[in-house]
Every structure is written in structure tokens, then in C-alpha cells.
Amino acid sequence: MLRGAGLLCLGLLACRAEAPQSPPPLPSVRSAPVVLRQDPQVIQASGTVAGAEQFDLSFENGGRLVRLTVAEGDQVRAGQPLALLDPGPARARLERAAAALERARRDLEAAQQLLAARAAPPQEPQDAGTTLAMARSDSQLAALALEQTVVRAPQAGLILARRLMAGQVASPGQPVFSFAGQGWVLRAAVTEREAVLLAAGDSASVQLDAFPGKFLAATLSRPPVTPLPPGGMYLAELVLRDPPPRLLPGMLGQATLFTGREESLPAIPVEALIEANAERGYVYVLQQGQVHKRPVILAGIRGGQALVRAGVVAGEQVITEGMAYLRDRSAVQVAGQPER
DSSP: OHHHHHHHHHHHHHHHHHSOOOOOOOOEEEEEEOEEEEEEEEEEEEEEEEESSEEEEEOSSOEEEEEEOOOTTOEEOTTOEEEEEOOHHHHHHHHHHHHHHHHHHHHHHHHHHHHHTTOSOTHHHHHHHHHHHHHHHHHHHHHHHHHTTEEEOSSSEEEEEEOOOTTSEEOTTOEEEEEEESOEEEEEEEEHHHHTTOOTTOEEEEEETTSTTOEEEEEEOSOOOEEETTTTEEEEEEEESSOOTTOOTTOEEEEEEEEEEEEEEEEEEGGGOBSOOSSEEEEEEEETTEEEEEEEEEEEEETTEEEEEESOOTTOEEEEEOOTTOOTTOBOEETTSOOO
């Protein structure tokens, strides 16, 4: 009897072991459709601030630098003296030219008197007149050389850098200052595909890292035709319409350029993006109860939606909730749909 009871217990245990186990529940997710969205075509670019007119200031003639009146970072007015060469050599030249001019005038007067008295040939006054004209030209050049011993600000602007110190000898054309005139631009890099979409006068919105939350209106000064090394990128120069005070060269900024065209692109909720940066990311696409991890190329963010340049098409479903435990080809249960 005990043996029969034992056999019965073993049979019950075997039956219990052979009973089928229910599969674990599928991950619950939510999805949203990929829609086609039509928006103004925009281009995102980053760059640095620079003076709209940025160039070097130098002396026309060489000489010993005796005085600098400004330093780096100084704001200057138009015509303000900035640097002075030793004026001694130029002043001596002007005095010699003035003396030569006075002598030429006297010689011409004497030749004209001799001609009137028929004591000199007609050629003599003509030669004296030529000598006077040359002396007058030399005097003007000497006066100009003295004036050019001073470097003046060509317009109101900012001293960016000082290249020489007092006491050094400046060669003709050697930079003394680096100068930025009035007006500021953002010089940004765009791709070759973006460059062909832009035209002079296109509007833009610029945000500078130094002024968070402040958006500056800007205009593209000319089509991007200047290539940037190592290749494939072009320079877009944006003129800032109302720049803030204390703007400095080299400040970093981001620009949104409006091409004046419209484009239709697939759009997905930003919540669907995983492992994303400004240009690329991944999404889980729902297909027949499974999800497939797919890379996407992004075109920007608009009102809570991510615009997709490539990777998904309108009508597909992307996962927006429950992605934490998903893998490629995971089976899922979509909330609100009958259980599988």
C-alpha cells in the first residue's frame, strides 16, 4: 500500500513538471506614426564673430616708431592719431623742398625779366617754368610724407592687436595694428550642398554663446563661394543687424539660415530618438509586432518633432515609450492593442 502511494506521488510530480509554463509578458510600448511635415527650409551652421571690415594699419614710409597712443581693445574714433614715426627726416625733407621751390620761383622771375629785356632766349623761361613745376611737386610729396608719419584710424572701430612697440623701426607697409571697423559678422561654415541653396540677402537668426537666450537678426552678405580647407565646406558671412555692446572677435555662435524655400520631410516625436546628437540618432521602427533599430539622419527640431533627412518614411510607426529594455528584433506589445 505504501508502495502504491509512493508511485502515485511520483506520477503527480511528473505531471506537474510536464505542465506547460506561460511565456513571459512582452514589453509594453507605445508608438506614433511618421508624418510628412512641410516647413521652411533652414540650414544650421556654427561660426565665429569677426569685424565686418578687418584689416591691418601701417605706415606708407618707414622710420623709427616714437609713440603709440592706443592699446589692444581700445575703441577709437575716425581720424584719431594711433601711432607716430620720428618726424625729423620728413620735416627736413619738407624744408629742403620748400627752399628749392622758393629758388625755382626766383629763377623763373629772373628768366622772364631777361626775356622781356631781350637778354635771354625764349627757352630759358620755359626751362625755369619746368624746374618750378618739379619743385612744386617735390614740395607736395614732402608735405605728404610728413603727414604720413602719423597713422590715423580710417573710421571708428576697435584695435584688435598691436604689432610693434615704440622704439622699433617700422618698414613701409609693415602692420602696426590689426583693426576692426564698425559692424560685425558671423563667419560660419556650410556644406557644399547647403551652399548652393543660399543667396545674398537670405535672412538668418544668430545666437552667441556669450549672450545666452538672445537671438540676433542677420543677413547673408553674399553667396558662399569661398572654400574652406580641407574641402567640402564653404564660408557663409552673416551681417549682424543690431549687435550687442562689448562684442569681441572670435566669439562662438550658432546660426539658423532661412533659404526662402520649403521642403517636405518625415517628422517623428523627439521622444522616439535614442543615442542621438545634433545630426544623427536611432529609432525603433515597429513592423509586425517586432521592433527594428534603425539609424536616422536628422535635419533639425521643430516644435517637439524631429525632422528626418533619411532613415524612415511617412506612414511607418516608431516607438515613443518603453524603449529602455528593447533590442533589435524584440517582440513587443503595443499599448491599446489586443494582446498577442
